[in-house]
Amino acid sequence: MTKKLVVAASVVVVAAAIVVVVVHPWNRSPHHHHAxxxxxxxxxxxQTDTSVSxxxxxxxxxxxTSCETAFLAIEAxxxxxxLRGSKSIFQWVAPKPDFLAQCQALPPVAQxxxxxxxxxxxxxxxxxxxxxxxxxxxxxxxxxxxxxxxAK
Amino acid sequence: xxxxxxxSWGVSAAFVQDNHVVYLEQRxxxxxxxxxxxxxxxxxxxxxxxxxxxxxxxxxxxxxGGDEYVDxxxxxxxxxxxxxxxxxxxRVRDFEMARTLAGAFAQAATPELAAFSYHAQVxxxxxxxxxxxxxxxxxxxxxxxxxxEEAYVGFNGGGSWWLQGDLYDKGTSCIFxxxxxxxxxxxxxxxQTTWQLAINACNHGTCPGNSAVHYECSSTSxxxxxxxxxxxxxxxxxxxxxxxxxxxxxxxGGYNHLCNDDSAYELWQIKNGNSGGGSYDTHGNGYTxxxxxxxTGGDGSWVNYACTCAYNNHCDxxxxxxxxx
Numbered sequence: 001m002t003k004k005l006v007v008a009a010s011v012v013v014v015a016a017a018i019v020v021v022v023v024h025p026w027n028r029s030p031h032h033h034h035a036x037x038x039x040x041x042x043x044x045x046x047q048t049d050t051s052v053s054x055x056x057x058x059x060x061x062x063x064x065t066s067c068e069t070a071f072l073a074i075e076a077x078x079x080x081x082x083l084r085g086s087k088s089i090f091q092w093v094a095p096k097p098d099f100l101a102q103c104q105a106l107p108p109v110a111q112x113x114x115x116x117x118x119x120x121x122x123x124x125x126x127x128x129x130x131x132x133x134x135x136x137x138x139x140x141x142x143x144x145x146x147x148x149x150x151a152k
Numbered sequence: 153x154x155x156x157x158x159x160s161w162g163v164s165a166a167f168v169q170d171n172h173v174v175y176l177e178q179r180x181x182x183x184x185x186x187x188x189x190x191x192x193x194x195x196x197x198x199x200x201x202x203x204x205x206x207x208x209x210x211x212x213x214x215x216x217g218g219d220e221y222v223d224x225x226x227x228x229x230x231x232x233x234x235x236x237x238x239x240x241x242x243r244v245r246d247f248e249m250a251r252t253l254a255g256a257f258a259q260a261a262t263p264e265l266a267a268f269s270y271h272a273q274v275x276x277x278x279x280x281x282x283x284x285x286x287x288x289x290x291x292x293x294x295x296x297x298x299x300x301e302e303a304y305v306g307f308n309g310g311g312s313w314w315l316q317g318d319l320y321d322k323g324t325s326c327i328f329x330x331x332x333x334x335x336x337x338x339x340x341x342x343x344q345t346t347w348q349l350a351i352n353a354c355n356h357g358t359c360p361g362n363s364a365v366h367y368e369c370s371s372t373s374x375x376x377x378x379x380x381x382x383x384x385x386x387x388x389x390x391x392x393x394x395x396x397x398x399x400x401x402x403x404x405g406g407y408n409h410l411c412n413d414d415s416a417y418e419l420w421q422i423k424n425g426n427s428g429g430g431s432y433d434t435h436g437n438g439y440t441x442x443x444x445x446x447x448t449g450g451d452g453s454w455v456n457y458a459c460t461c462a463y464n465n466h467c468d469x470x471x472x473x474x475x476x477x
Contacts, residue, residue: 054325089330123364127329
């Protein structure tokens with residue numbers, strides 16, 4: 001019985017080896033020169049302050065509501081910036097009770113878009129749901145982005 | 153479909169019409185940074201190069217995902233197209249066939265080829281130069297301003313070229329409705345007596361021509377150049393393949409560069425007519441592009457772009473798009 005099992009196992013191993021040998025050439029043509037597609041050439045960008053802030057928000061935990069999730073994301077960003085010794089991407093954030101009240105007054109779609117992961121996955125819907133600047137500035141104010149003018 | 157059996161490498165396809173053929177090739181490059189993958193989750197996760205080649209083997213459209221071509225021979229092929237352009241009627245037909253090919257490829261592509269189908273679809277959604285009112289208008293303006301003697305001289309070494317660079321950008325790393333940085337790329341066009349060649353520089357992120365980026369401004373060569381080089385492979389350690397070669401990082405105040413430095417460099421190549429040193433960049437070294445003085449619409453700070461940000465005044469505020477010089 002043991003001998004039969006050993007023989008059977010050997011057959012399986014040999015068959016697997018044959019499958020690997022046979023399948024490989026069709027899946028990956030040997031004449032193609034492959035670039036290193038798993039490494040990130042521009043990886044340093046992920047280590048920068050802005051990227052760390054963004055990823056902290058993307059990875060923050062969910063709250064009970066969309067607006068709480070949004071505020072938890074901001075708290076995660078601020079904690080990450082503090083830990084890193086860098087500046088937050090936000091110039092000003094409303095105190096939590098005000099933030100939640102203002103956020104909960106937004107239309108439902110806009111509330112969903114306050115959640116970073118939802119916004120990432122529903123970009124176009126969220127662009128259409130953008131509240132007015134007056135409303136947004138009662139929630140958060142981002143650090144201004146410089147727009148260059150030409151004066152050589 | 154010529155070769156679609158290895159999606160980890162790329163694809164090759166061809167389209168035949170009226171005894172003429174155009175080839176589509178795509179090659180898979182490095183993984184995009186996480187921040188760009190989060191920024192555009194529907195785009196392929198890897199930088200992908202794409203080009204169209206005519207029946208004589210000349211490249212007439214190339215899209216570069218990062219700083220260098222995945223297949224380094226493509227840079228030389230681009231240069232060959234600048235030294236040996238095609239007859240106008242052939243090139244017009246090639247661009248139109250390329251659009252048909254891209255559409256057909258996108259439609260026929262199986263799910264495992266989705267990354268290649270994505271870029272083909274974006275290409276097919278845009279008109280060929282001969283069908284694009286904007287490109288037709290530009291060609292008419294170029295012809296109207298062409299000095300008479302330019303039409304007949306300089307056909308050695310590829311002839312005379314008029315260059316145009318279109319800057320496209322979008323907010324990136326967006327959260328809520330606030331985007332703390334900008335991604336930019338440049339569509340570089342070369343015109344002789346018709347639009348001969350396009351180099352679409354994606355600079356690691358969303359490519360020019362994609363509906364997610366919007367047209368910002370253009371730069372032209374402003375003069376007819378001979379012996380044009382846009383591939384820049386001879387430019388030492390500061391640039392290669394038309395993009396900056398130094399490490400890529402968002403905090404580019406040191407040695408590193410980012411997409412907007414690439415864009416600045418690409419736009420200045422258009423001004424210079426070549427990819428290395430020149431009189432049109434701000435230090436005559438081919439890779440420093442400073443905009444000082446009036447400052448910015450944001451915090452009023454100095455704005456400086458460079459491939460090698462350690463030189464001169466470092467890169468400042470280059471997380472926003474450059475202007476069109």
